[in-house]
Amino acid sequence: MRRVLIVDDEPTLRLGFSYALQSQGTCVDTASGGASALELAGENRYDALFLDLRMPDVDGLRVIEGLRDAGNHVPVVLCSAYITLESALAAIRRGVVDFLIKPVSPADLRHAFGFVTGGASTPLAKALALAREKSFGDAVSILEEGGPRDVRTELWLRLLRHVVRGDEAPEVRAALGDKIAEQVALRSDAA
DSSP, X not given: OEEEEEEOSOHHHHHHHHHHHOBTTEEEEEESSHHXXXXXXXXXXXXXXXXXXXXXXXXXXXXXXHHHHTTOOOOEEEEESOOOHHHHHHHHHTTOOEEEESSOOHHHHHHHHHHHHSOOOSHHHHHHHHHHTTOHHHHHHHHHHSOSOOHHHHHHHHHHXXXXXXXXXXXXXXHHOSOHHHHHOOOGGGO
16 A cells, blocks of 8 residues: 655645545545644655645745655655745755646646656656655766657756756756746646
């Protein structure tokens, strides 16, 4: 049985996300804020975590920091309508490379869950699995050696190269634009 934690301060979103992901093979827990998410993640093992960025008690980036500081490397899908280039870069540097831009469809939730919990079969999936472990150089190598690249794979290659170099938002913005999270977001129609 797979287990997922949904963290959002909006009750209707938690309920909708739960319905979209709940199945015979998946157990869904929810948390209304970052503090309760950290508590639940400390008590349970999750296969994935869907995390809002903006929450009143503890924001999503601080939740990610708390998880990583505790040695918890659960795959996190950052879900927000407010992902900026700065927050995307901060998340990537913490091993969070999966983004969904709200509003999110049930198909996108299921696709993202399958992507982060499924086996890494394509060069992009393998590279992102390495990036989740903060092995950014290895991720770049896989993408460089992976043969022909689609637009999303090429964008990830360019973005991860910036992360490896330690570029900050102004350099990344100049090279790739301001809407990185929207361009790399997991969408079922982009599969």
